[in-house]
Amino acid sequence: PEAASPAGAHDAAGPRLPSHAVSELDASHAQLEELSQRLKNALYQAHKLQDEFEGSFAKHKKAVKAAHKEYKLSSRSQEMCKYDELLTDLDTLMPTDGGTFVRAYLGNLNLRFMRHKERMRFKQGYELFKQHMAPLIIAFCVACLYFHNNRWLHMLFQLFLAYYYVNLSLRENILRHNGSNIKEWWIVHHYVSMIDAVVLVTWPNSPSYAQFATKLHLFGLYMGVVQIFQTRYQLARLYTLRSLGKASEMDVSNSDSTQVHYTRSMAILVPIILVGQMFQLYIAVTLFILYARYRGEYQILMCGFCFSVMFLGNFSSTVLTMLEKMGV
Amino acid sequence: PEAASPAGAHDAAGPRLPSHAVSELDASHAQLEELSQRLKNALYQAHKLQDEFEGSFAKHKKAVKAAHKEYKLSSRSQEMCKYDELLTDLDTLMPTDGGTFVRAYLGNLNLRFMRHKERMRFKQGYELFKQHMAPLIIAFCVACLYFHNNRWLHMLFQLFLAYYYVNLSLRENILRHNGSNIKEWWIVHHYVSMIDAVVLVTWPNSPSYAQFATKLHLFGLYMGVVQIFQTRYQLARLYTLRSLGKASEMDVSNSDSTQVHYTRSMAILVPIILVGQMFQLYIAVTLFILYARYRGEYQILMCGFCFSVMFLGNFSSTVLTMLEKMGV
């Protein structure tokens, strides 16, 4: 076996590295190797503790549950309160798979954010995605209004929407399982939008579709505009929360109970949103009237149903949120 | 302010907990709290090291790259070899977002498996998913063959397939970015299948569709059967790897270079797969002939294109894999 060639020596295999470069690279190479060893050890320790913690957590949770049941104690009973609180608090250290919807796409993946900054970055990415997609949605709608007979273009747009809502639903579920206060409804809203987009794809290029398409794309256009306003507000809200979060230096806990109150930017946003929701109601009614003329075309009925559900859920959620925020 | 009621005392708020239960719960409560504190500390340490490591890694990588460029050294140059090796090795400690496709659905999420057992569980979940879905695919195909005029049922099946291939593609990309040796082609194959399923959804209920549907569902039926055989083989392969992995007790590194050679179970599997691929070729040809009769129906052409690509890619990949495994 050959001895390793000394640094900077001529090498039969090819050009050589000057010795100062070698010594520099060797130094950072050694440093990186040492650091990686320390990291592996630290991870090993953390993983061992994680396993132990998960076992203890599950055991204690079971015991508390059994006590609740055996002694018929309500959660508000003073004695049990502290147990329940600790369990809720420490749940942020347990793994999560993001719930049924996410599991249906990704299987058993641990999607717990262990660091506050990771969660913040993810949430920001989610809002930026919505912000960047809004102009695309608007462009699609304008194109569909212009090429109102091009069923291929319309389908492409509808398929894009289906993808878009799957994306949002996945990310929102992940956020929700990491302590976001997002209301269940907004996620359901995106499931319904997803179903609606799929139903639109299956709608054949019939006279009923031709009658409906223009209204649909005008609504889409308005939605895109609302989206821009809304994500602008959400991003501002996020940056506020982020600076608050930084101040408290909590790097492990993910739960965040900061409540944002009714602000001036909301006073502009909410009327715009409410108009959009009235538009949804109008579309729903239009569809039911259309169905009366084209009985047997179930796509019309299904779309009408989706729009009704979206209107009802959105409107009541927005009103409820407003009432909460104004402290009523 | 009231003092806390002593353990086991009567409590105005409701029924009381017997003192032995209280002391038991208190003990496990305290233990859990203490453990969580230790875990938080360990995580804090690990995260700090992780940040430091990521910084060093990026810096060293840049320096090595610069040296490669400046001194025009090839990777095979003996001097650079050890630098490149360490970087490849330690890449398994760096975060990964799973590549473009996964990022398009999930945004900036760290999908690196830091533990061997996590990755194994994920891979197993992926294989089990395929195994559990195969009977469903078969059932769908049988139903579609029986109700050959029910376009709704056919659409439902095609939408299911679109979902199914998105699911597979997501998981395969995640696996690939965590050291799996899966060939790029199999992922591309699932992208193409996904596109094919979407094209089928948009195919109107026309005479051309009626002529094609039976062949399509017969092929689907055969595919489902192949799937069952293939996942059975992959799961057996996985369990072998897993026991090898356990023996070496590597819990941090994810890379795995174990090569599986040509086995007896493969000798049964491969002919079944090859027949399936010939079936794909047959479908492709059928579609091109059909297009000659129904010019202007682009769905026919697009499906034909998808099937041709799938046949070519699958067939050559399988043959190449076989040649590699037999050591040719």
Ligand SMILES: CC(C)(COP(=O)(O)OP(=O)(O)OC[C@H]1O[C@@H](n2cnc3c(N)ncnc32)[C@H](O)[C@@H]1OP(=O)(O)O)[C@@H](O)C(=O)NCCC(=O)NCCS
């Ligand atoms: C009025 C409104 C903007 C209030 O937003 P808000 O101030 O963020 O409300 P909350 O304080 O209840 O938010 C709690 C959480 O839910 C999230 N959230 C609120 N509304 C959301 C929505 N529509 N979609 C996604 N996430 C939402 C927030 O980002 C926040 O997340 P966090 O806990 O991770 O920080 C919003 O709730 C709303 O009603 N949107 C209307 C959407 C709509 O109807 N669109 C279609 C009609 S055109």
Ligand SMILES: CC(C)(COP(=O)(O)OP(=O)(O)OC[C@H]1O[C@@H](n2cnc3c(N)ncnc32)[C@H](O)[C@@H]1OP(=O)(O)O)[C@@H](O)C(=O)NCCC(=O)NCCS
């Ligand atoms: C012949 C075959 C079964 C060989 O499988 P194999 O022994 O697992 O092949 P390799 O050793 O190259 O596998 C390397 C990796 O790729 C994965 N892999 C191989 N083929 C795969 C496939 N078709 N889909 C998904 N993953 C696959 C393996 O699980 C392994 O993953 P790991 O590194 O995480 O353990 C397979 O490659 C094949 O050709 N399948 C045909 C699929 C097909 O054409 N279907 C449609 C026609 S009916």
